[in-house]
Amino acid sequence: MARKKAAMSTAERLKKKKECEKRRRERLKKDPEKLKALQEKKHKIYLKAKVTGKVKLVADFNERQKRQKRKEWRQATKKYRNKKKEEEEMQAYLQENLQNVCDSERVNQEGNENIPCTSTYSERERVSTQKKKGRKQIRRNKTKSYRQIKKLEAVNSALMKKYHKYKKRYQRLLKGKEKTPTLTPNTKVKKNLRGRKVPDDVRRKLVFAEVITKELESKFDSIKKSEREKQIFTKVISGRILKKYRMLTHTKHFLPLKLHLANKRRSHELIYERQKKASIEFMKRKVSDFLEHEGNSTLCPGKKDVVSRNGKQQQKRYLNNTLKNLHAKFLQAENFRISYSSFCRYKPSWIVPRKVHERDTCLCAKHENMKLLVQKLHFLEIIKERNIDDFLKALTCEKTSEECLARRCPLCTNKHITFTEKEFDFDEQTNVKQWCHKKEKVLSNKTKQMITIQKTTKEEISCTVGELIQMLENRIVPFMEHILNIKHQLEVMRNLKTHLDDSQLVMHVDFSENYACKYASETQSVHFGASKEQITLHTGVMYTAGGIKESFCTLSKSLRHDPYAIAAHLTPILDKYLKQFPTVSRIHFLSDSPSTQYRNKTMYALISYYIPKTFLQIDSITWNYSEAGHGKGAPDGVGAVLKRTADRNVAEGIDISDIDTLVASLGEHISGVHVQVVLEESIKDVELVMEDVEIMSFPGSMKVHQLKWSRNSCKVHFRKLSCFICHTDICSHYHMGVLTTSTMTKDPVHLTDFKIGDWVLVTYDGKQYPGEIIGILQHAIEVTVMYPTIGRKYRWPVHKDQHTYGLSDIVKKIDSPTPSGSRAAFFVFKDLMSQMTLCVMFNLTILVHLNFYLFSNNYGKVN
Missing domain, CATH: 1.20.5 (Single alpha-helices involved in coiled-coils or other helix-helix interfaces)
Structure with missing residues (x-):
């Protein structure tokens, strides 16, 4: 029976594996081709890791990680240099000993002398090894000492805190014990007259004065909670005689000084005087105006978001912050003081804090993602700030200005994130929730084909603590720019509304949610089916000089919300108000900034061509966009009032089945909103007018917040932010670029301009092709076209492509092509x-x- 091999230990197995790896590397070094292939493979792995983010560049590190990496580099360089130095010393030593050995052998051979060849290499090696061990032990001891010092410093700090706490507690204890006992009036007089001889009548008067003082103190203590009795009591005590003989200071022990100052402003009759109502109304109005500001509360657009008090309905507003923080902000903004309880008491009833069951569906993605990041880092105790407001205060001045948000303020431009003293591991795994956009392919119900849609979901992202901090640092500058845009647009538009003259008019417009028609009582098939008609509502508020405000709404059966529909909705409104205010020549529009509605190249063309052509009274137009995600305003309230009124009428038994019944119902119950119908043909008429207009795009449209057109220049000037300080077309603050509108219309095409043999550019199925005219008909031409290839070259197709094109399909006339290449198989058009x-x-x-x-x-x- 064969003997079993003894099982290897873990150390032996690792040693054997290490030796095998060493032999494999030696074999690779001898074969250059395999070595090169291995190096290329490693390089590809490195590049892939670099692209996926597993390997980070030093430029992507934050300051703390950079310092740590540089420290590692210094240590590695020092270690490498020491190793090289030791190798050089060893080589020099070996060479010297080798020379001595050779000399001794040569002497032995020549002189036949048996002189032993001694070497001190082993001794030197032993000394060097001892030195290394000693230095290693010293380093180990130093590291241990540093750790002990850090621990002792922490313990010492905790002990010092306890020491100061108990010391202060002891001092308070002693202070309480040292309080003098309450003395009776007789004892006080005896103490004051000790060692003095005073007549008895004088002594009795002194005792009487002490008794009166004692009585007044006890009376004041008993009426501290009654404001009415307190006021009357202070009127009795604080009079002209006490002031004349300078005795008011003797009442400070039981009567606060502020009550004396208050009595100076009141009459001296012993009656209770209420606080003036005018001041209370003034405070209420100030608090209400502050809380209704768009930066402090958000208007609810829903028709059900309403608060009723004393038969009066108000559209609900949600507070954007806690009342504590808003009270602190109010005190900084106003010159007078108000208590927190009074601030809460004067809060209007329709401005309410958000409740748990009230879901907010119009939040800004940038704000939400930043809030989730800050909350996660605060939860991990990496930063002290709990919310976005505290985070911004830590990076800016006490009163945040636009210079601070733009990182141009000399006082706060160098402020960075301050981490807590808690030690944390950069490589520790964690997770954070973020709103993410994803593209998915789904089957379309209409076309029955796969289409790509974008979905927004709240996902939990797994990352390290270092990556989380880096994510926050990368978003600071874009987020502060986002806040700057919000504050600037709100402030500029508010100043514009309050400083309008007779030649200016402001129109704040927005689409409301489509209204679904209803019956007072419905059958099941109507209620759950598709029988209900939907109506588009385009709402707005008009502002003119003198504080005049008027609300309006245009309704349409067409469910289009594109630029042509916007122009059709604005046309009757502009016609009404321009006739009502004939001195108006400048119009300022304000809207939100969706790229499918108000902020796109088609809208630019409508602003610069259609509106000026339709209304010759207008000499200047500015269109101002709010920051993305922050476009709620007065038009949303107008839409909510209209839809809520319509629903109330339905509940009372009125059927609203189409646009005519809706207009009739609103006209009967609402007088403060101008309602007008826009026909579908009006939208088509706008499209027909713009058919011959060349629509040019502007690069960087998503950053545009204002565009300005004037009849003098016939140009559209784009600005990064709204500006009404610069009266010239080119803004010196936020200018981005210009589009010329004088050449926007296409030149008309006539058949007389063409002949057989000319070359033209034609449109077929949305694409453009160059071709040669081979025939001219009564209202069309026959063209044989070329096909495009790589590099803007064209070739004739294998089978001749000949087709008849109408005048609307002809783009323009072009020069004949020139051959490209030696075989002249490809052609180039210089015009294209x-x-x-x-x-x-x-x-x-x-x-x-x-x-x-x-x-x-x-x-x-x-x-």
């Missing part, structure tokens, strides 16, 4: 090539020739 395309083609040509050259050289070397 921009300078950028030529540069790209030139670069591609160079790359092709360079690749061909490298391939030829390598092929020659291989052969």
Whole structure:
């Protein structure tokens, strides 16, 4: 029976594996091709890890990680240099000993002398080893000492806190014991007259004065809770005679000084005087105006979001912060003081804090993601700030200005995140919730084809603590810019509304949620089916000089919310108010900033071409956009009032089945909102007018917050933020670019401009093709077209592509093509090539020739 091999220990197994790896590396070093292949494989793995983010560059580290990495580099460099130095010393020592050995052997051979060849290498090696062990022990001891010092410092700090706490407690205890006992009036007089001879009548008067003082103190203590009795009591005590003989200071032991000061402003009759109602109303109005500001509360757009008090209905507003924080903000903004209890008491009833069951569905994604990050880091005790407001205060001045948010303030531009003293591991795994956008492919119910849609979900992202901190640092500057845009747009538009003149008009517009028609009583098929008609509501508020405000709403059967529909909805409203205010020549529009509605190239063309052409009274237009996610305003309240009124009428038994019954119902019950119907044909008319207008895009539209058009320049000027200080078209603060509108209309096409043999650019199925005219008909032309290839070149198709095109399909007339290449199989049109395309083609040509050259050289070397 064969003997079993003894099982290897873990150390032996690791040692054997290490030796095998060493032999494998030696074999690889001898084979250059395998070594090169291995290095390329490692390099590819490194590049992949770099792309996926597993390997981070030093540039992506925060300051703390950079300092740690530099420290590791210094230690590694020092270790490498010491190792090199030791190797050089060892080589020099071996060479010296080798020379001595050779000399001694040569002497032995020549002189036949048996002189032993001694060497001190072993002794030197032993000394060097001892030195290394000693230095290692010293380093170990130093590290241990540093750790002990840190621990002792922490213990010492805790003990010092306890020492100061108990010391203060002891001092308070002593202070309480040292209080003098309450003395009777007789004892006080005896103590004051000790060692003095005073007549008895004088002594009796002194005792009487002490007794009266004692009586007044006891009376005041008994009426401290009654405001009425307290006021009358102070009127009795604080009079002109006490002031004349300078005895008011003797009442300070039982009567506060502020009551004396209050009595100076009151009459001296012994009656209770209430606080003036005017001051209370003033305080209520100030608190109400402050809380109704868009930065402190948000208007609810829903028709059910209403508060009723004493038969009066008000649209509900939700507080954006706690009442404690808003009270502190109010005290900083106003010159007078008000207590927290009075601030809460004067809060209007329709401004309420958010409740748990009230779901907010219009939050800003940037704010929510930043809030979740700050809350997570505070939970991990890495930062002290609990919310976004505290976080911004830590990075800016006490009164945050636009300079602070733009990181241009000299006082706070160098402020950074302050971490707590708690030690934490950068590589520790954690998770944070974030709102993420994802693209998914789904089957369309209409086309029955796969389409790509974008879904927003709240996901839990797994990352390290270091990555979480880096994520926060990367978002600070964009988030502060986001806050700056919000504050600037709100402040600028508020100042504009309060400083309007007779030539200006402001219109704040927005689409409300479509209204679904209802019956007072419905059958099951109507209630659950698709029989209900929906109506589009485009709401707004108009502001003019003198504080005049008017609300309006346009309704339409068309459910389109695109720019052409917006222009159709605005046309009757502008027609009404421009006739009502004939001196108005400048209009300022305010809206939110969705790219599918108000902020796109089609809307730019409508502002600069359609509106000025329709209304010759207008000389200047500005369109101002609120920051994305923060577009709630007065138009939402108008829509809520209209839909709530319509629903109340339905509940009272009125059927609202179409747009006509809705308009009739609103006109009967609402007089403060101008309601008008927009037909579907009006939207088509706008499209027809804009059919011959060349719509040009503007790069960077998502950053535009104001565009300005004037009839003098016929140009659209784009600005990063709204500005009404600069009266010129080009803003010196926020200018972004210009679009020229004088050449926006297309030149009309006529058949007389063409003949057989000309080349034209035609449109087919949404794409453009160049072709040669081979026939001219009565209202069309026959063209044979070319197909595009790579590099903006064109070729004739295998089978001739000949088709008849109408005048609307002809884009423009172009020059004849020039052959490209030796075989003339491809053609180039100079009219269809921009300078950028030529540069790209030139670069591609160079790359092709360079690749061909490298391939030829390598092929020659291989052969």
